[in-house]
Amino acid sequence: MQPALSSLKLEDIRTTNDAMSRCLRLAAVASQSDVPVVLLGETGTGKTLLAHAIHNSSLRSGRAFVSFNASAMSDTLLESQLFGHERGAFTGAQQTVKGKFELAHGGTLFLDEISEMSSLAQVKILRALEYGEFERLGSERMLTCDVRIICAANCSLRERVAQGKFREDLFHRLNGLTLLIPPLRERVEELPALIAAELKASAAREGKKITAIHPEAMATLLAHDWRGNLRELSHIVRTMALLCDGEVILPENVLFSPDLPSSNAGERKGEHRSPSWRYLRLREPGFLALRRACASHSFRLRPDEP
Numbered sequence: 001m002q003p004a005l006s007s008l009k010l011e012d013i014r015t016t017n018d019a020m021s022r023c024l025r026l027a028a029v030a031s032q033s034d035v036p037v038v039l040l041g042e043t044g045t046g047k048t049l050l051a052h053a054i055h056n057s058s059l060r061s062g063r064a065f066v067s068f069n070a071s072a073m074s075d076t077l078l079e080s081q082l083f084g085h086e087r088g089a090f091t092g093a094q095q096t097v098k099g100k101f102e103l104a105h106g107g108t109l110f111l112d113e114i115s116e117m118s119s120l121a122q123v124k125i126l127r128a129l130e131y132g133e134f135e136r137l138g139s140e141r142m143l144t145c146d147v148r149i150i151c152a153a154n155c156s157l158r159e160r161v162a163q164g165k166f167r168e169d170l171f172h173r174l175n176g177l178t179l180l181i182p183p184l185r186e187r188v189e190e191l192p193a194l195i196a197a198e199l200k201a202s203a204a205r206e207g208k209k210i211t212a213i214h215p216e217a218m219a220t221l222l223a224h225d226w227r228g229n230l231r232e233l234s235h236i237v238r239t240m241a242l243l244c245d246g247e248v249i250l251p252e253n254v255l256f257s258p259d260l261p262s263s264n265a266g267e268r269k270g271e272h273r274s275p276s277w278r279y280l281r282l283r284e285p286g287f288l289a290l291r292r293a294c295a296s297h298s299f300r301l302r303p304d305e306p
């Protein structure tokens with residue numbers, strides 16, 4: 001099982017996928033300096049996890065890691081959240097509160113979902129980063145900000161700049177090293193190991209003894225498009241363990257969330273892999289690698305294997 005986020009290091013994240021290895025190598029380079037890092041990846045690909053790992057592997061590891069999700073913040077609360085406020089700075093400000101920049105001093109400030117930031121947030125953050133100082137609301141005392149910035153986005157920031165939705169000056173301020181985290185459907189060779197690891201943890205949590213995954217169940221999992229990436233994988237596998245009655249995960253234990261028919265279901269249909277794809281894979285040479293991956297987590301791919 002993976003260590004908690006607060007102690008997770010880069011070497012705890014393992015991969016056999018080339019694109020992910022490249023990403024982790026860059027993360028290791030980034031961790032050894034204060035260069036701003038942009039983590040780009042679909043939801044659930046591990047951006048938050050990687051941000052923590054970079055911080056914990058950096059020279060700032062003993063200092064604070066502070067997250068700020070700009071998309072969830074209203075403009076009225078924004079400044080006080082970012083820079084803090086003095087007691088009495090506004091109605092209801094009953095005590096002095098430190099903001100994210102101050103809390104992150106000496107450590108890392110993680111700006112999540114940065115593409116959704118309001119224009120006011122963009123201006124305020126840019127100003128603090130450009131001048132290296134800021135003041136609490138209701139105070140004139142300048143505080144220095146020594147923070148390492150890591151940000152995350154699930155869409156192209158360049159595109160947001162081109163659309164006029166993201167400031168170009170802020171983009172260049174943040175865009176030191178960009179790490180592209182590949183989606184899970186492009187890391188199919190890793191699925192068995194990830195599934196097995198998650199299943200082991202889930203089985204332990206449920207107090208169950210689960211020793212194998214039926215090949216048809218595995219085939220269904222391998223053929224899924226994993227739009228929710230590792231977050232979805234973790235939920236599906238937990239449900240599998242919960243539904244499993246014996247020692248073997250059966251095809252009917254694999255449940256993807258049902259949904260109401262969508263008006264654009266026709267368009268999305270083409271995105272799904274045909275059933276022949278999944279059965280093909282099991283006959284390909286990759287099957288051996290998949291079986292080894294399962295075995296290394298003490299799961300058999302077939303219940304009848306020794």
Ligand SMILES: Nc1ncnc2c1ncn2[C@@H]1O[C@H](COP(=O)(O)OP(=O)(O)O)[C@@H](O)[C@H]1O
Pocket residue numbers: 002013014041042043044045046047048049050230231234
């Ligand atoms: N390499 C990985 N191995 C195992 N689990 C992972 C990995 N990366 C992410 N996860 C898990 O997937 C879930 C989503 O990760 P998170 O970092 O929150 O994604 P994001 O921030 O990109 O939406 C979390 O529960 C996390 O622990």
Ligand SMILES: [Mg+2]
Pocket residue numbers: 047048112
């Ligand atoms: Mg996240």
